[in-house]
Each structure stands twice: as C-alpha cells, then as structure tokens.
Amino acid sequence: MHVNDLDTPALTVDLDVLEDNIQRMQAFLDERKIRCRPHIKTHKIPAIAHMQLKAGAKGVTCQTLAEAEAMAASGIDDILLCFNIVGRNKLERLARLAARTTIAVAVDSDIVARGISEAATGYGSTVGLVVECDTGGRRTGVPTPQASLALAQIISGLPAVEFRGIMTYSGGFPEEGYNQAVDAFFRQTLELFAKGGLRAEIVSAHATVYILRDQWPHGITETRPGMYVYYDRMKILQSPATLEQCALTVRCTIVSRPAEDRAIFDAGRKTFSNEGADLGIGLGHIVEHPEAAVYGMSEEHGHADVSSCHPKPEVGERVTVIPNYASLVTSLGEVVYGTRGERIETVWPIAKRGIIH
Amino acid sequence: MHVNDLDTPALTVDLDVLEDNIQRMQAFLDERKIRCRPHIKTHKIPAIAHMQLKAGAKGVTCQTLAEAEAMAASGIDDILLCFNIVGRNKLERLARLAARTTIAVAVDSDIVARGISEAATGYGSTVGLVVECDTGGRRTGVPTPQASLALAQIISGLPAVEFRGIMTYSGGFPEEGYNQAVDAFFRQTLELFAKGGLRAEIVSAHATVYILRDQWPHGITETRPGMYVYYDRMKILQSPATLEQCALTVRCTIVSRPAEDRAIFDAGRKTFSNEGADLGIGLGHIVEHPEAAVYGMSEEHGHADVSSCHPKPEVGERVTVIPNYASLVTSLGEVVYGTRGERIETVWPIAKRGIIH
Numbered sequence: 094m095h096v097n098d099l100d101t102p103a104l105t106v107d108l109d110v111l112e113d114n115i116q117r118m119q120a121f122l123d124e125r126k127i128r129c130r131p132h133i134k135t136h137k138i139p140a141i142a143h144m145q146l147k148a149g150a151k152g153v154t155c156q157t158l159a160e161a162e163a164m165a166a167s168g169i170d171d172i173l174l175c176f177n178i179v180g181r182n183k184l185e186r187l188a189r190l191a192a193r194t195t196i197a198v199a200v201d202s203d204i205v206a207r208g209i210s211e212a213a214t215g216y217g218s219t220v221g222l223v224v225e226c227d228t229g230g231r232r233t234g235v236p237t238p239q240a241s242l243a244l245a246q247i248i249s250g251l252p253a254v255e256f257r258g259i260m261t262y263s264g265g266f267p268e269e270g271y272n273q274a275v276d277a278f279f280r281q282t283l284e285l286f287a288k289g290g291l292r293a294e295i296v297s298a299h300a301t302v303y304i305l306r307d308q309w310p311h312g313i314t315e316t317r318p319g320m321y322v323y324y325d326r327m328k329i330l331q332s333p334a335t336l337e338q339c340a341l342t343v344r345c346t347i348v349s350r351p352a353e354d355r356a357i358f359d360a361g362r363k364t365f366s367n368e369g370a371d372l373g374i375g376l377g378h379i380v381e382h383p384e385a386a387v388y389g390m391s392e393e394h395g396h397a398d399v400s401s402c403h404p405k406p407e408v409g410e411r412v413t414v415i416p417n418y419a420s421l422v423t424s425l426g427e428v429v430y431g432t433r434g435e436r437i438e439t440v441w442p443i444a445k446r447g448i449i450h
Numbered sequence: 451m452h453v454n455d456l457d458t459p460a461l462t463v464d465l466d467v468l469e470d471n472i473q474r475m476q477a478f479l480d481e482r483k484i485r486c487r488p489h490i491k492t493h494k495i496p497a498i499a500h501m502q503l504k505a506g507a508k509g510v511t512c513q514t515l516a517e518a519e520a521m522a523a524s525g526i527d528d529i530l531l532c533f534n535i536v537g538r539n540k541l542e543r544l545a546r547l548a549a550r551t552t553i554a555v556a557v558d559s560d561i562v563a564r565g566i567s568e569a570a571t572g573y574g575s576t577v578g579l580v581v582e583c584d585t586g587g588r589r590t591g592v593p594t595p596q597a598s599l600a601l602a603q604i605i606s607g608l609p610a611v612e613f614r615g616i617m618t619y620s621g622g623f624p625e626e627g628y629n630q631a632v633d634a635f636f637r638q639t640l641e642l643f644a645k646g647g648l649r650a651e652i653v654s655a656h657a658t659v660y661i662l663r664d665q666w667p668h669g670i671t672e673t674r675p676g677m678y679v680y681y682d683r684m685k686i687l688q689s690p691a692t693l694e695q696c697a698l699t700v701r702c703t704i705v706s707r708p709a710e711d712r713a714i715f716d717a718g719r720k721t722f723s724n725e726g727a728d729l730g731i732g733l734g735h736i737v738e739h740p741e742a743a744v745y746g747m748s749e750e751h752g753h754a755d756v757s758s759c760h761p762k763p764e765v766g767e768r769v770t771v772i773p774n775y776a777s778l779v780t781s782l783g784e785v786v787y788g789t790r791g792e793r794i795e796t797v798w799p800i801a802k803r804g805i806i807h
Contacts, residue, residue, distance in 0.1 A: 100539045134749060156750045176750065177705040179716070179766050182457045201706050204765045232751055233706040233714050348534040349558050349590040357590050359536070363781040366723055392491060392777060393513045393533065394589055408561045409536050420749060424720040424782055 094437040096430070097411055101346040102360035104422065104429045105413075108438060110340040111322060111431075112144070118304075118321045119148040127309070130154050130173055132300065132319030135420050138429060138441045139167030141322060154317045158183055158190075163444035165194040173223070173297065173317070174198045175260065177205045177233060184212035187220060197221035197257045197295060201233045203247045206254065213253035221257040222248050223295050226282065228261040228275040229268075238281035245291050258295030258314075259283075263303055272308035275299075280311040302331045323419040326378060327369050336378065336415060341422065341429070343377075343414045345395065347406045354400035358412060361390035364425055369417030380413040382406055387414070451794040453787070454768055458703040459717035461779065461786045462770075465795060467697040468679060468788075469501070475661075475678045476505040484666070487511050487530055489657065489676030492777050495786060495798045496524030498679060511674045515540055515547075520801035522551040530580070530654065530674070531555045532617065534562045534590060541569035544577060554578035554614045554652060558590045560604045563611065570610035578614040579605050580652050583639065585618040585632040586625075595638035602648050615652030615671070616640075620660055629665035632656075637668040659688045680776040683735060684726050693735065696772045698779065698786070700734075702752065704767045711757035715769060718747040721782055726774035737770040739763055744771070 096105060122129040128151040133142050142153050142164055152171030155161040161174045170193075177200055178187050190196060191213060200206045200222050213220045224244050227234030235241050241259060248256045259282060261275055275298050286293055296312045301320040323341040324334045343364060349357040365377060367390060377387040377395065384401040395414070399405045406412060416422045423443055431439035453462060479486040485508040490499050499510050499521055509528030512518040518531045527550075534557055535544050547553055548570060557563045557579050570577045581601050584591030592598050598616060605613045616639060618632055632655050643650055653669045658677040680698040681691045700721060706714040715736075722734060724747060734744040734752065741758035752771070756762045763769060773779045780800055788796035 098539075101537065176716070177714075177765075179703050179705045180458065182455075201708055202765055205705070208766075227708055231712070232748060232753060233708055236709065346536050348536045348562070351558055351584055351590055351593065355588070357534075359533070362723075362725075362778065366719075366778070368719075368724060371728060391589060396589060408534075408559055409565075421719065421723070 096344065096432050096435050096437055099344055099430060099437070101344050101411065102364050103344045104426045105342055105344055105432050106323070106340050106429050107342070108431045108433050110338060111141070114322055114324065114338060114340060115145055115148045118318055119150065122304070122316065123149060125309070127313060128315035130297070130315045130317055131322070132156070132317045133160060133164060135319040135423065136322055136429075137163070137423055137443045137445050139164060139169070139444060140439070140441050142167070142169060145322070151315060152195075154319070158186055160444070161196065162186065162190060165190055170194050172196045173260070173295070175225070175262065175317075177201060178209060179205060184208055185216070188212040188216035188218050191220045192216065192218035195221070197223050199223050199225040199260055200244070200248075201225040201227075201235050203244060206244065206248050206251060210251040210254045219253055219255055221255050223258045223260050223297070224248070226259055226261045226278055228278045228298075229271060230262045232262055234261060238278055238285055241282045242285040242289060242291075245286065246289065249291065256291060258293035258297070260295065260297035263298070263300060271303065272306070272310060276310040279313070283312045301328060305332045305334075320419065325419040326374060326415055326417045327372070330372065330374065339415045341416065341419045342380070343416060343422065345412050345414050347408055347410045347412060350405070350408055354398055356385065356397045356399045356406045358395040358397065358414070359393065360414070361392050361394045363392045364422065365390060365395075365416050366418060366421035366425060368421050374417070376417060378415040379406075380415065382412065453701065453789050453792050453794055456701055456787060456794070458701050458768065459721050460701045461783045462699055462701055462789050463680070463697050463786050464699070465788045465790050467695060468498070471678055471681065471695060471697060472502055472505045475675055476507065479661070479673065480506060482666070484670060485672035487654070487672045487674055488679070489513070489674045490517060490521060492676040492780060493679055493786075494520070494780055494800045494802050496521060496526070496801060497796070497798050499526060500524070502679070508672060509552075511676070515543055517801070518553065519543065519547060522547055527551050529553045530617070530652070532582070532619065532674075534558060535566060536562060541565055542573070545569040545573035545575050548577045549573065549575040552578070554580050556580050556582040556617055557601070557605075558582040558584075558592050560601060563601065563605050563608060567608040567611045576610055576612055578612050580615045580617050580654070581605070583616055583618045583635055585635045585655075586628060587619045589619055591618060595635055595642055598639045599642040599646060599648075602643065603646065606648065613648060615650035615654070617652065617654035620655070620657060628660065629663070629667060633667035636670070640669045658685060662689045662691075677776065682776040683731060683772055683774045684729070687729065687731065693772060698773065698776045699737070700771045700773060700779065702769050702771050704763045704765055704769060707762070707765055711755055713742065713754045713756045713763045715752040715754065715771070716750065717771070718749050718751045720749045721779065722747060722752075722771075722773050723775060723778035723782060725778050731774070733774060735772040736763075737772065739769065
C-alpha cells in the first residue's frame with residue numbers, strides 16, 4: 094500500500110528515522126553506562142516498546158496504570174510506573190499486575206504507599222516502590238532528602254511492598270541549574286539512605302531534552318527518555334534535534350485555497366492539539382512547503398499562510414505536517430502507519446485505552 | 451452503579467442538565483422559527499443526537515465524514531456536513547452515504563464540487579451541496595456574494611449534485627459587528643440568487659455563542675448550535691451560560707498533596723487538552739473546591755493551588771472538574787457516563803472513529 098492511498102488525516106511514522114532515533118539514544122546512554130528505561134507515553138505502542146527493548150533498553154516507563162497493563166499484556170516484564178496509584182479499583186488492578194510483572198511504582202506519601210501495601214497484601218503479590226522526589230519540578234514528590242528518607246523507611250516496614258529507589262520529574266522546559274538541583278537532592282538522599290542501611294537500586298532522572306545536555310546527577314542508574322523516538326517541533330526548540338529526526342508526521346490534504354495567501358488542510362486541533370500555540374512557532378511545519386506558516390487551527394482545519402510559497406499548494410494536494418507536540422497527537426489518534434519510503438510497512442494501533450488510566 | 455465506583459479520570463454528563471440544555475435551546479429557536487440543526491462534533495454520541503432530534507431538531511451537522519457515517523449508521527437521515535470533501539476514498543464514501551441518507555455538503559470551490567459530482571455520478575447517488583461563504587471568519591468559504599452566485603451556478607449545472615443553499619462559519623470568538631457582516635453577505639447573495647432563479651433552501655449561520663446574542667442575518671432558515679449541550683468554561687466566558695449549565699465534567703482523584711498550597715489530581719492535558727491556557731482563567735474548575743485554582747497541567751497530572759481552600763482536598767478525595775473546552779475532551783475520551791444524581795444511568799461510547807475523518 095502506498096502512503097497516498099491513506100485517507101487523511103493519517104498518522105505516519107518513518108520507520109528508518111524511528112530506528113535511527115532508537116539506536117542513537119541507546120548508544121549514547123550505553124556509552125555513559127546509564128540504563129535506558131524509555132517512557133512509552135509518547136507512543137503507547139507495544140511494538141515500538143519492543144524495538145526499544147531489543148536495542149538495549151532496560152524495561153519501560155509508563156505514566157498510567159492502563160499503559161502499564163497494555164505493556165505487560167504485550168510481554169514486557171519490567172515496568173516503572175511514575176504515578177501515585179490511589180483508589181480501590183486501581184489498587185486492585187496494580188496488585189494483580191504485580192503478580193505477573195516486575196513493577197515499581199512512584200509514591201510521594203505514606204498514604205499512597207500504605208494503600209498499595211494493603212492491596213498487594215490482599216492479593217498476595219509484591220509491588221516495588223520508588224520514592225518520588227521534588228527536585229524543582231514542583232509537581233509531585235517529597236520536598237526534601239529528609240522526607241525522602243522518612244518515606245523510604247516507612248516503605249521498608251510495610252508488607253507486600255519492596256523499597257526500590259528514587260526518581261524525579263524535571264518539569265516542562267528544564268532550566269539551567271536543574272541538574273545541579275537534582276544532584277544535590279540525590280547526593281544528600283543517598284547519603285541518608287547509606288547511613289540508614291537502605292539501598293536504592295533505581296536512581297532515575299531526566300527525559301529526552303535534559304539527557305541530550307549530558308549533565309547527570311550523582312548516583313544515577315537509569316533515565317527515562319520518551320520523546321526521542323518521534324521528536325517534534327517543541328523538542329527541536331529545546332534540544333539539538335532536527336526536523337529530519339522527526340519520525341511522526343500527519344498526512345493531510347489541502348481542501349481549500351479560499352484566498353491567494355491562504356491554504357486550509359484537513360486537520361486541526363482535534364488531531365494536533367494546540368500545544369505550543371504560545372511559543373510563536375505556529376502550529377506545525379509543512380514538509381513540502383517549508384515557507385508556509387501554519388498560523389492557526391480550528392477543530393478540524395489547519396490554516397496556513399502560503400504567501401511565501403512558490404509554487405503554492407493546490408486543492409487536493411497531499412502534505413506532510415510535523416506536529417508541535419507528538420505526545421498529544423498520540424492521545425488524539427487511534428492508529429499509526431509505519432512507512433518505509435512511500436510504502437506502508439505496518440499498522441500499529443495506539444494502546445491508549447481511552448482515558449481509562 | 452454509583453459514580454464513585456468509576457475509575458478516574460472518567461467523563462460524566464449530568465443527564466438532567468443535558469436535557470435542560472437541549473430543551474432550552476430548542477424552545478429558544480422554535481420561538482424564533484429558526485430550524486435547529488445541532489452540531490454533533492461537541493459530543494460525537496448518537497444517543498445525544500437522537501435526544502436533540504426528539505426535542506425538535508431538524509437533522510444534524512457534522513464536521514467530518516466519519517462523524518456523518520456514524521450518525522447515519524444510528525438511523526439519522528438528514529445531515530449537513532460542513533467540510534470540503536477531497537480525495538478519491540472520501541469521495542467514494544460520501545457518494546455511498548448519499549445513497550441512503552439525505553446529506554448536504556459545504557463546498558467553497560468548483561474543484562471540490564466537481565469532485566463530488568463525479569463520484570456521485572459514478573455511484574448513482576445525489577449529493578446536496580451548499581456554498582460556504584466567508585463572511586469574516588477567514589477560514590474556508592468564497593469571498594464575495596458574486597463568487598457565491600458563480601459557484602451556485604456551476605453546481606446547478608453539474609450532474610448528481612443538487613444546489614441546496616448557503617452557510618457560513620463564524621470563526622472562534624465572534625466579534626461585535628459579526629452579524630451585520632453575515633447579514634450583508636447573505637442579503638446580497640440571496641438577491642443575486644433570486645435574480646438568477648436559484649433557490650436556497652438552507653441558509654445557515656451561527657453557533658451557540660452567537661445564537662444566544664439573538665442577532666440574526668437576513669434570510670436565515672437554520673442554525674448550528676453545538677456546545678450548548680455541554681457548555682464549558684470558555685462558553686461561560688463568551689455567553690450567558692453558567693457553571694450550573696455545564697453538563698460534562700471529568701471525575702478525578704486527588705493523588706498528591708506534596709505541599710500545603712498544592713494538590714495534584716489524576717488528569718492533565720491528555721484528558722483536558724490545554725485549550726484556554728491563554729485566557730487567564732486556569733485550566734479547569736473544581737466543583738467541590740471552587741476556591742482552588744487549576745493553574746497548570748502536565749500530560750496526566752492536574753496542578754491546583756489550594757491555598758484558599760478550607761478545608762483543603764485530601765489524597766484519595768474524588769473531585770469533579772469542569773473543563774475549559776468540552777469539544778477537545780470529547781476527542782481525547784472514549785466513553786461518557788450519563789449520571790442522574792449520583793447514579794450512573796447509561797454509558798455512551800464516543801463515536802469518534804479515531805482521526806479517520
């Protein structure tokens with residue numbers, strides 16, 4: 094099947110670029126002897142997770158319980174779930190999952206740790222726990238190394254859970270000085286752990302952008318790159334990534350040329366979201382017409398200023414659009430077509446399981 | 451089943467509020483003798499479309515061919531599709547759909563009209579066409595009444611299509627003076643049509659916000675309210691709608707209280723999108739803690755400043771969040787639970803058909 098046989102909009106991933114991205118990140122981390130535990134929230138596709146594992150990744154990272162269930166169902170047996178799991182139904186699901194998969198879950202309070210312990214006790218399984226540290230991201234996480242120690246000690250005394258280590262989330266656009274903050278927090282925490290006789294097998298920090306800065310905190314054992322499989326326009330802003338490394342694109346069709354300077358294509362915010370609308374970079378990049386400015390999107394229409402394009406796109410023409418933020422495109426999509434050149438080589442359903450987290 | 455038995459995040463719609471919203475809009479339009487052709491892109495749920503029809507709506511409006519197919523499959527036989535349909539596959543699907551459903555499709559160029567005519571000729575069906583007019587929205591649409599006449603005349607000469615009328619799209623936040631612009635465009639167009647012996651059975655304009663301003667252009671026969679079924683925080687900003695009229699909510703759970711002033715709940719931009727982030731109104735409203743400010747969202751976390759809340763939300767507490775923009779929540783969701791009080795009365799899959807448009 095030729096890529097032009099797809100109805101538009103269609104999500105496509107260039108398999109050559111995808112494979113290169115996976116290999117390059119793995120080699121980069123192998124060289125530094127840091128385990129790669131890719132975050133699959135970017136793609137939510139078991140087949141891509143297995144490509145990452147085959148390249149050398151040590152397990153995967155998930156952001157929702159449903160993602161972890163989907164990865165476990167595809168045979169993946171080492172999962173880090175970076176989310177406080179709360180509520181009876183989810184605790185039961187987690188306890189069940191832990192009976193057949195090695196899973197470590199981030200927690201930032203004794204309430205959450207005790208809930209997991211009770212559920213796992215009831216089910217007869219063991220859940221690994223890592224203490225989430227707030228090293229400046231100001232989202233979740235315990236606020237100090239002392240609080241990290243206190244929670245680790247509580248966990249060590251609870252049944253059916255096993256203390257596995259620490260992790261931190263960087264926040265959105267990481268700032269200069271961020272690595273120093275993580276370094277100081279981790280160093281103090283690990284010192285306190287050593288005095289307390291606690292061993293952190295998992296010491297996890299950074300995502301794609303910060304990984305590419307090649308600055309690492311004390312004691313790190315593994316890292317969680319996610320966006321590097323696909324990249325996107327926001328990652329290009331924040332890192333050395335290039336347009337050529339963007340593996341995920343949206344195939345669209347020009348449906349209207351209502352004015353000399355305007356072209357309208359058949360995908361909008363319900364395909365791309367409006368992520369990055371505040372960055373002054375437009376809402377997408379049209380590969381075939383790099384001079385076009387995608388200045389706006391309504392729900393199902395993309396609006397491009399084509400006044401600088403020669404030739405200008407025509408009604409019926411197919412175009413390839415690089416999104417601002419691939420991870421939201423994943424959540425809005427259903428299926429990704431893997432392409433090799435102009436041929437479709439594979440079709441991957443996105444295992445998003447709706448918003449069932 | 452009690453609403454608290456749902457895993458969170460879960461999309462819920464208050465059926466009493468939904469029914470009231472539908473009845474109130476229908477009565478408002480009945481009084482003005484303007485046909486109501488609700489836009490189903492807001493909900494994408496056939497059962498809600500049938501509630502709208504039962505209340506008195508004249509057919510439905512769709513924004514994608516896949517939405518139209520889903521509505522037709524549920525037995526709805528009068529559809530306006532406000533999108534230029536382009537490309538061989540989609541033209542075939544449209545021609546097939548027209549064989550079993552009365553469908554009118556918006557077009558703004560002779561290229562698109564001719565494509566539809568050819569496909570319908572090949573299939574032996576007839577597709578209704580309405581000329582889309584750009585009355586200031588600056589998206590799609592012919593730019594002048596003269597261009598509207600010219601396209602209507604071309605359509606009238608084509609086989610297997612039938613000229614049905616005109617429509618216009620208002621653009622996002624409609625400005626003062628917008629109705630006068632539509633009025634002038636429609637008045638001139640309908641005068642030209644009358645001289646040319648053309649009859650516009652459909653004269654369609656306005657969506658929820660402008661409908662509630664109660665200003666109408668010359669010749670209008672029908673209108674396309676969409677958001678009125680659910681409302682949301684952005685509609686409250688733009689219209690007399692109130693928080694109590696917001697039917698769609700997202701049930702969430704507080705998963706972290708990492709600081710005195712901060713509460714984190716278990717849904718973020720992959721549930722809500724970040725629509726309205728630029729409006730200075732935060733990213734959602736927590737019904738149980740109206741003083742909380744939802745100041746940020748990461749992909750799966752909602753961040754609330756709870757410094758003004760007394761009492762403050764606790765880990766494990768369930769909260770009800772009114773979204774900024776319901777239509778994107780629909781596209782990110784899979785299932786909506788219909789609630790009556792605290793009981794779940796029905797479960798509706800969202801017929802989004804992925805991004806297959």
